Amino acid sequence: MSGRTLFSIRTVTIINSIPKGKVATYGQIAAMAGNARAARQVARLLNTLSGPESLPWQRVVNREGKISLDPVAGGDLQARLLELEGVQFQESGCIDLIKYGWSPMTNPMESYRIPIAT
DNA sequence: AACCTGACTTCGG
DNA sequence: TCCGAAGCCAGGT
Numbered sequence: 001m002s003g004r005t006l007f008s009i010r011t012v013t014i015i016n017s018i019p020k021g022k023v024a025t026y027g028q029i030a031a032m033a034g035n036a037r038a039a040r041q042v043a044r045l046l047n048t049l050s051g052p053e054s055l056p057w058q059r060v061v062n063r064e065g066k067i068s069l070d071p072v073a074g075g076d077l078q079a080r081l082l083e084l085e086g087v088q089f090q091e092s093g094c095i096d097l098i099k100y101g102w103s104p105m106t107n108p109m110e111s112y113r114i115p116i117a118t
Numbered sequence: 119a120a121c122c123t124g125a126c127t128t129c130g131g
Numbered sequence: 132t133c134c135g136a137a138g139c140c141a142g143g144t
Binding site: 037062 | 124
Binding site: 040045 | 137138139140141142
């Protein structure tokens with residue numbers, strides 16, 4: 001196991017909660033796990049745990065909405081898995097994060113709204 | 119035991 | 132806006 005730090009535990013939990021058909025960025029996950037500057041560590045965890053654990057690793061992309069993983073190292077597979085989930089790629093190779101980016105706040109099942117008095 | 123290396127981002131100038 | 136530096140930290144050399 002690669003580090004059972006609190007950060008890594010949170011990271012795994014967060015990744016597991018990304019809904020099918022949605023994607024999240026490394027930095028976003030890092031921030032949600034408590035350290036906005038540990039994006040690289042998120043990547044590292046994915047690399048070491050994607051095998052052993054059954055993580056939806058394909059749902060993590062970089063901040064541009066692109067796949068960071070080298071095509072021959074699994075990036076190609078990642079793109080296919082995402083397409084099977086309904087995620088579409090633009091010509092630029094980017095995923096529209098506005099459309100497919102996951103945010104708990106935009107998830108109807110998890111969202112809440114605080115009435116703002118004027 | 120240093121030093122290098124990443125599936126990355128944020129920071130400061 | 133743009134670019135280099137800094138932060139992250141476990142594994143491999």
